[in-house]
Amino acid sequence: MTRLITSIEDARALEGEEVGLSDWIVIDQNRIDEFAEATADYQWIHVDTERARRELPDGRTIAHGYLTLSLIPALTGKFIEVRNLARAINFGLNKVRFYTPVPSGARVRARATVLQARMRAGALLLTSEVRIEVENERKPACVAETLGMYFFDA
Numbered sequence: 001m002t003r004l005i006t007s008i009e010d011a012r013a014l015e016g017e018e019v020g021l022s023d024w025i026v027i028d029q030n031r032i033d034e035f036a037e038a039t040a041d042y043q044w045i046h047v048d049t050e051r052a053r054r055e056l057p058d059g060r061t062i063a064h065g066y067l068t069l070s071l072i073p074a075l076t077g078k079f080i081e082v083r084n085l086a087r088a089i090n091f092g093l094n095k096v097r098f099y100t101p102v103p104s105g106a107r108v109r110a111r112a113t114v115l116q117a118r119m120r121a122g123a124l125l126l127t128s129e130v131r132i133e134v135e136n137e138r139k140p141a142c143v144a145e146t147l148g149m150y151f152f153d154a
Contacts, residue, residue, distance in 0.1 A: 002078055002080065002081045003017075003019045003020070003079060003081070004080075004083060005080060005082045006083045006084065008119055008124055011117035011124050012117045014080075014117065015114055015115065015116060015117055016114070016115075017113065017114055018111065018113045019080055019114055019128070020078070020080070020110070020112050021109065021110070021111050022075040022078075022110040022111075023109060024108065024135060025071070025075070025107065025109070026105065027063045027067070027068075027104065027105070027106055027107070027108055029049065029061060029105070031063075031067070032046055032047065032064070032067065032104055033047055035063070035064055036064070039064070039066070041064055041066075045061060045062055046061055046062065046064055047061065048061065049061055058103055060103040060105060061103070062102060062103055063101070063102040063103075063106075063141075065098040065142065067102075068102055068108070068132050068141050068142045069096060069132075069144060071110070072110060072130050072132070073090070075109065075110035076110050076112050076128075076130060079112050082124070082152075084152050085150060085152065086151045086152060086154075087151050088148060088149065089148070089151075091125065091147035092146075092147050093144055093145060093146055093147065094127070094145040095144070096142065096143070096144045096145075097143050098141065098142050099139040099140055099141065099143065100134055100139045100141045101141070102132075106135060107134070108133060108134055108135070109133050110130055110132055110133075111130070111133060112130045112131075113128060114126060114127075114128050115127045115129055115145065120149070123150055123152075124150040124152070125147060125148075126147070126150065127147055128145070128146050130143070130144050130145075
């Protein structure tokens, strides 16, 4: 269910609320390899499937932490709809932690909670906690405190 925001009051009413849980997506080796190509990060734990088979605990490569983090916009994009929106920008992150690796072939999903809604520079500044969960794992792969700025139409 998409949460609708039409004003700062609507946003403040969401503070402390879980606003979404995404569908599961598969993190396959092709996605990992494409991320390695895009970022020039070819560390063997990500791209060398033969070595991973021999040396990593479960025998699979693992996704880059930053790949996991980069999935947040796509996984959470339908959690909130801001009406009368002129533009939205990624304002950054306050804190990011990687707790559990994401093995190739694993499924992940996002869960988000609004922490704070404030006006800043004429825009809604929304601070949220996003957890990237790995199927069948107790700990999340990633927990990030995200900042988004939403500028309303005049």
